[in-house]
Amino acid sequence: xxxIPDQLSATFGGAFAALDLPADLGQVKESDRxxxxxxxxxxxxxxxxxxxxAPRAVAEAIVxxxxxxxxxxxxEIAGPGFMNIRxxxxxxxxxxxxxxxxxxxGAGKVATPRTVMMDYGGPNVAKPMHVGHLRSSxxxxxxxxxxxxxxxxxxxxxxxxxxxxxxxxLVTELQDEQPDLPYFDANFTGPYPSEAPVDIExxxxxxxxxxxxxxxxxxxxxxxxxxxxxLQAGRPGYRALLRHFIEVxxxxxxxxxxxxxxxxxxWKGESDVHDRIAPMVERFKAEGVxxxxxxxxxxxxxxEDDKKELPPLILISSQGSALYATTDLATIEDRKVExxxxxxLYVVDLGQSDHFEQVFRAAYKAGLGQEGAFEHIKFGTVxxxxxxxxxxxxxxxxxxxDLIREARERAAxxxxxxxxxxELSAEDKAEVARLVANAAIRFSDLSNYRTTNYIFDxxxxxxxxxxTGPYLLYQAVRVKSLMRxxxxxxxxxxxxxxxxxxxxxxxRRLDGFDGALxxxxxxxxxxxxxxxxxxxxxxxxxxxxxxPILPEGDDAVRASRxxxxxxxxxxxxxxxxLIGMDIPERM
Ligand code: ARG
Numbered sequence: 330x331x332x333i334p335d336q337l338s339a340t341f342g343g344a345f346a347a348l349d350l351p352a353d354l355g356q357v358k359e360s361d362r363x364x365x366x367x368x369x370x371x372x373x374x375x376x377x378x379x380x381x382x383a384p385r386a387v388a389e390a391i392v393x394x395x396x397x398x399x400x401x402x403x404x405e406i407a408g409p410g411f412m413n414i415r416x417x418x419x420x421x422x423x424x425x426x427x428x429x430x431x432x433x434x435g436a437g438k439v440a441t442p443r444t445v446m447m448d449y450g451g452p453n454v455a456k457p458m459h460v461g462h463l464r465s466s467x468x469x470x471x472x473x474x475x476x477x478x479x480x481x482x483x484x485x486x487x488x489x490x491x492x493x494x495x496x497x498x499l500v501t502e503l504q505d506e507q508p509d510l511p512y513f514d515a516n517f518t519g520p521y522p523s524e525a526p527v528d529i530e531x532x533x534x535x536x537x538x539x540x541x542x543x544x545x546x547x548x549x550x551x552x553x554x555x556x557x558x559x560l561q562a563g564r565p566g567y568r569a570l571l572r573h574f575i576e577v578x579x580x581x582x583x584x585x586x587x588x589x590x591x592x593x594x595x596w597k598g599e600s601d602v603h604d605r606i607a608p609m610v611e612r613f614k615a616e617g618v619x620x621x622x623x624x625x626x627x628x629x630x631x632x633e634d635d636k637k638e639l640p641p642l643i644l645i646s647s648q649g650s651a652l653y654a655t656t657d658l659a660t661i662e663d664r665k666v667e668x669x670x671x672x673x674l675y676v677v678d679l680g681q682s683d684h685f686e687q688v689f690r691a692a693y694k695a696g697l698g699q700e701g702a703f704e705h706i707k708f709g710t711v712x713x714x715x716x717x718x719x720x721x722x723x724x725x726x727x728x729x730x731d732l733i734r735e736a737r738e739r740a741a742x743x744x745x746x747x748x749x750x751x752e753l754s755a756e757d758k759a760e761v762a763r764l765v766a767n768a769a770i771r772f773s774d775l776s777n778y779r780t781t782n783y784i785f786d787x788x789x790x791x792x793x794x795x796x797t798g799p800y801l802l803y804q805a806v807r808v809k810s811l812m813r814x815x816x817x818x819x820x821x822x823x824x825x826x827x828x829x830x831x832x833x834x835x836x837r838r839l840d841g842f843d844g845a846l847x848x849x850x851x852x853x854x855x856x857x858x859x860x861x862x863x864x865x866x867x868x869x870x871x872x873x874x875x876x877p878i879l880p881e882g883d884d885a886v887r888a889s890r891x892x893x894x895x896x897x898x899x900x901x902x903x904x905x906x907l908i909g910m911d912i913p914e915r916m
Pocket of ligand 1: 448450451452453488489490657675677
């Protein structure tokens with residue numbers, strides 16, 4: 330299974346080598362100018378320069394050589410020595426039949442599979458999730474699907490923020506509301522109730538309440554800090570509360586993420602590595618990884634060639650507490666012991682770039698991984714129509730559950746407006762609305778290169794027209810319905826043959842799948858999958874407009890076109906599944 334550009338590159342490379350020219354100059358890619366050629370090779374110019382010959386003469390010699398080596402290629406020389414290539418219908422047909430028969434729709438696997446840890450989501454217990462967490466989840470989930478599909482062993486971890494000051498806020502605020510609970514009684518000998526004293530709504534209320542009070546009230550802040558320290562030091566009642574808070578939060582998160590189709594293998598949090606911190610810090614001290622500075626323990630991480638000097642990582646503050654970076658280092662150690670990943674990807678907004686650079690360099694210094702074992706997969710912000718970071722109407726951060734609900738309501742309205750789903754039951758219609766809403770949310774996010782900021786515009790994302798998730802679902806559903814109709818008529822797909830340029834163009838797109846997945850994988854950038862899915866749907870539209878399928882009178886041509894349609898549907902289904910989009914049966 331080799332893509333057309335790879336096959337042609339091998340052929341051209343062979344010709345270059347036969348003429349004593351570097352084989353790697355025989356690279357062939359799709360033509361930038363489809364009206365002139367299908368593929369092109371531009372290596373003659375560089376080869377001529379090295380061999381001190383005229384580029385056109387080099388190109389002529391290559392073409393001459395290929396006349397016997399690859400007689401079915403039609404090659405024309407243009408300009409100074411561009412080689413424009415056209416393929417025969419038979420060439421396209423061979424490749425199309427190969428893709429149609431392949432359960433992976435033409436996509437390859439990595440040569441050496443690795444164990445890859447994916448750290449994404451990262452919501453904080455009690456604090457509402459904001460769109461930054463949504464982006465992280467959607468990008469991280471898609472990368473997990475892609476890496477897994479390409480053969481790596483992927484372990485995903487939500488890495489809950491459950492160990493900071495927010496926990497002290499919750500403990501103290503709950504104490505003010507319900508002082509008689511046994512968790513606050515230092516003399517209580519247990520056991521603590523198994524039922525949580527709060528639900529997710531309580532948590533969502535208690536945290537902002539406490540944090541607002543603490544902002545203007547020093548003494549209130551001091552209580553939260555003290556409670557955080559006591560919790561971290563292991564006070565039993567507070568630890569019991571922490572477990573309740575985490576359980577309640579995880580249940581709500583599982584529901585929200587489940588709605589979006591985002592999943593995690595591990596639901597670990599910062600608090601899970603707490604016991605590793607003290608021994609880790611001792612080791613770092615003994616090995617000289619960390620040094621004392623102004624009462625704090627730091628790890629210097631600046632490098633000679635830094636454009637901007639990176640400040641040292643603070644391992645233990647002068648007040649004696651472990652910080653965000655300390656937990657991340659302990660988590661790296663934990664993962665090394667538990668899963669021993671070859672590579673860890675952190676899908677976190679680019680505002681945390683310095684933090685991760687510090688953590689990675691410190692980890693390399695401490696022997697927790699080889700240079701390159703950790704990558705920060707950065708992403709930009711989601712903005713409102715005013716171009717500023719997205720907020721809700723009252724200025725607060727977005728809650729994921731609200732966003733999902735709103736997307737579904739709008740999707741349902743759009744489906745009605747578009748006159749779709751008329752013959753569906755209310756239940757099926759709600760399911761279609763869920764899939765359309767997810768498609769809208771996921772595709773609009775993933776179709777931008779991840780570091781690009783984008784404006785959140787639900788109305789546009791949910792449209793069935795343009796480059797949107799719902800458009801792609803709609804195209805896929807149309808092909809599904811075509812396949813159903815064919816079946817009802819007793820028509821089966823057959824061997825693919827090429828009878829029209831639109832068919833060849835569709836095969837070129839089908840052939841581009843592997844390259845798109847490779848790019849998405851190498852650059853950790855799911856937008857290349859989105860690009861491919863959209864281009865594929867467009868190529869299919871042109872094909873479908875030019876080439877009748879069910880009404881076609883020639884049996885062999887009709888069966889061939891059905892097979893092309895099926896190959897496109899199979900590949901589109903796969904591509905969309907890597908973005909996390911499921912296709913409804915009807916809509
Ligand atoms: N909880 C963090 C936040 O909300 C994100 C966690 C990212 N992952 C990590 N390993 N630090 O900003």
